[in-house]
Amino acid sequence: MTTSTIKTAPRRRATPRLQSIGLRVLTFAILIVAAFAIVAPFAWIFRAALSPSDAELYRLPPSLVVNDLTTANFGKVFEQVPFLRFVLNSIVVAGSITAAQLITCSTAGYAFARLEFRGKNVLFAIVIGSLMIPLQVTIVPLFLVMAKLGLTNTLWALILPPIFSAFGIFLLRQHFFSLPKDLDEAARIDGAGHARIFFQVMLPLSGPALATLGIITFTYWWNDLLLPLVMINDTQTQTLPVGLVLLAGRFSSGSLGTIAAGITMAIIPVLIVFIIAQRHIVQSIASSGLKL
Amino acid sequence: MTNTTVRQAVGDGRKPATHGGEIAPKRRTRPGDGWAAAAFLAPSAGSFLLFVLAPTIGVIALSFYSWNLLSDGTFIGLDNFTRLFSDSRLVxxxxxxxxxxxxxxxxxxxIGLLLAVLLETRMPRIIRGFFRLSFLFPFVVSSSAVALIWRFLLNKDLGLVNYWLGFIGVDHIDWLGSSAWAPVAVVLVNSWKTVGFSILVYVAGLQSIPNEIKEAAIVDGANAWQRFFRITLPLLSPTVFFLVVINTINAFQVFAEPRVLTQGGPGDASRTVVEFIYDTAFQSFDLGYASTVGITLMLVLVVLTLIQFRVSRRFTFYG
Structure with missing residues (x-):
């Protein structure tokens, strides 16, 4: 389609205007198809959550109009699994990891960007090298250590392993590089030590960078499936991603409406936060690429 | 290799200290910095030692053992490593x-680049915002929810995807149950979730290209294709490089999609290495061998990253 437009253009001497209208129509067609492919599955699952019977859901084509909406499916979710516990556990886990990483990464990022000390380059090379050792590789010894410490089946087993983040240190080091050096030199002349410079000069200027790391870390660990699957064997301590799989059953044995209701309840809060904080989330994720 | 890369990345103009530290009088290191650095690095160093270094040593140590959770392991030397080479499943x-x-x-x-370029064409702000948000949304939804939705949609007889494909004459595809299509399903579902991230990073990269350069090219008579391939793409190469590295590392760690969609099957058709490690360790309880496979994954990631950094030095243009 694109190539034919290009090829025919010079021969027919189409005015640039006509050509550009064709290209714009094509552009919008592609974008609309792509957006539909993203939005339609969510719309379908939301509708499934509100439908009374599974037979209705499997009818093809799906009827856009739902005659008798019901919220019964949502009640069934709470009967089958401790859904609120899943949500609470997920909030505690993702929130704690985020808070811990903000501390470890901002302090280390500051040290690598602003302090002079021996072995800095070697240490930083080690940080970057550890990017290549993801948690998936070390999951077996991590499990054994947590089991030895008696922490499996507790949220600690999910919170502790991701506290160190090479990505986060790198991101915040780049951010501290970008702040003008005059700032801390002025503070130093005024007699401030590193702790004061860090807390009273640097951190107040780091809101957006910290938010970037916070949003990326929170979404990543909110969504993680592997760690809870390995560490947690007790339904009450499970997080939301595994909880949804439990609800669905291994081979889709549960009722479709109930599963859809569970998925919907997992997605709607994310959607609301996403829409409210959209500008910031978009900025954060976009800038993660620019800063590296 | 890593060292030089890092030194370039540091780029703060500090000369590398070549002489022995104690007798170099011109070092600008203030006496207090060492202690301050130790304090600032302590939280990271502690968590690094406990949760990165110790498990890494652990994974190497475990690979020399046969270990099944019930009893303490027995040392079996390189048996796990020789087993790697004869393991046709792993291959x-x-x-x-x-x-x-x-x-x-x-x-x-x-596709990420294509959609990002299309997003950057002229359009009303609110429409652009709608597209951008829709593309990004799956990225913040959990992989297991995404995979569960698609498990319904890709159902062979009752799924919407096959129903719609029927209109263009495609016969019912067994997305999740055939060894030809199961990997395709995993790829599509994973990409569906992650491509929004790539689009957004591309858009940020595109926006950071100064308009003057493009305008100058228009004045010089360059057409849209020339402008894209001669100007936009070279200036975008650091972004492309970043996305290649990140997406490679992520793509080798796919776990949730095959786990929920296909259980790695049929057979091993859509099984990923991470899923294989998980199964070997926590379903067959063969912890030693699972660790050995983990080491191979680590080596693959190291080699791939080193290759990418080397290649990038030739092709990446940092204006």
């Missing part, structure tokens, strides 16, 4: 992982 799993990873990478890099 098959690596083959399917690599194929799926390449496809996920290609979709993110190429």
């Amino acid at each position: 098959a799993v690596y083959r399917s992982t690599t194929t799926m990873a390449l496809a996920i990478l290609a979709i993110n890099i190429v």
Whole structure:
């Protein structure tokens, strides 16, 4: 389609205007198809959550109009699994990891960007090298250590392993590089030590960078499936991603409406936060690429 | 290799200290910095030692043992490593992982760029915002929810995807149950979730290209294709490089999609290495061998990253 437009253009001497209208129509067609492919599955699952019977859901084509909406499916979710516990556990886990990483990464990022000390380059090379050792590789010894410490089946087993983040240190080091050096030199002349410079000069200027790391870390660990699957064997301590799989059953044995209701309840809060904080989330994720 | 890269990345103009530290009088290191650095690095160093270094040593140590959770392990020397070479299942799993990873990478890099460029064309702000949000939304939804939704949609007889494909004459595809299509399903679902991230990073990269350069090219008579391939793409190369590295590392760690969609099957058709490690360790309780496979994954990631950094030095243009 694109190539034919290009090829025919010079021969027919189409005015640039006509050509550009064709290209714009094509552009919008592609974008609309792509957006539909993203939005339609969510719309379908939301509708499934509100439908009374599974037979209705499997009818093809799906009827856009739902005659008798019901919220019964949502009640069934709470009967089958401790859904609120899943949500609470997920909030505690993702929130704690985020808070811990903000501390470890901002302090280390500051040290690598602003302090002079021996072995800095070697240490930083080690940080970057550890990017290549993801948690998936070390999951077996991590499990054994947590089991030895008696922490499996507790949220600690999910919170502790991701506290160190090479990505986060790198991101915040780049951010501290970008702040003008005059700032801390002025503070130093005024007699401030590193702790004061860090807390009273640097951190107040780091809101957006910290938010970037916070949003990326929170979404990543909110969504993680592997760690809870390995560490947690007790339904009450499970997080939301595994909880949804439990609800669905291994081979889709549960009722479709109930599963859809569970998925919907997992997605709607994310959607609301996403829409409210959209500008910031978009900025954060976009800038993660620019800063590296 | 890593060292030089890092030194370039540091780029703060500090000369590398070549002489012995104690007798170099001109070092500008203030006496207090060492202690301050130790304090600032302590939280990271502690968590690094406990949760990165110790488990890494652990994974290497475990690979010399036969260990099944019930009893303490027995030392078996290099048996796990020789087993790697005769394990035809592992070869098959690596083959399917690599194929799926390449496809996920290609979709993110190429389709992501296409959609990002289209997003940057002239359009009302509110429409652009709508597209951008829809593309990004799956990225913040959990992989297991995404995979569960698609498990319904890709159902062979009752799924919407096959129903719609029927209109263009495609017969019912067994997305989740056939060894030809199961990997395709995993690739599509994973890319569907991640491509929004790539699009957004591309858009940020595109916006950072100064308009003057494009305008100058228009004045010089360059057409849209020339402008894209001669100006936009070279200036975008650091972004492309970043996305290649990130997407490669991510694509080799896919776990949730095959786990929920296909259980790695049928057979091992859509099993990824991470899923293989999980199964070996926590379903067959063969912890020693699972660790050995973990080491191979680590080596693959190290080699791939080093290659990418080397290649990037030739092709990446940092204006």
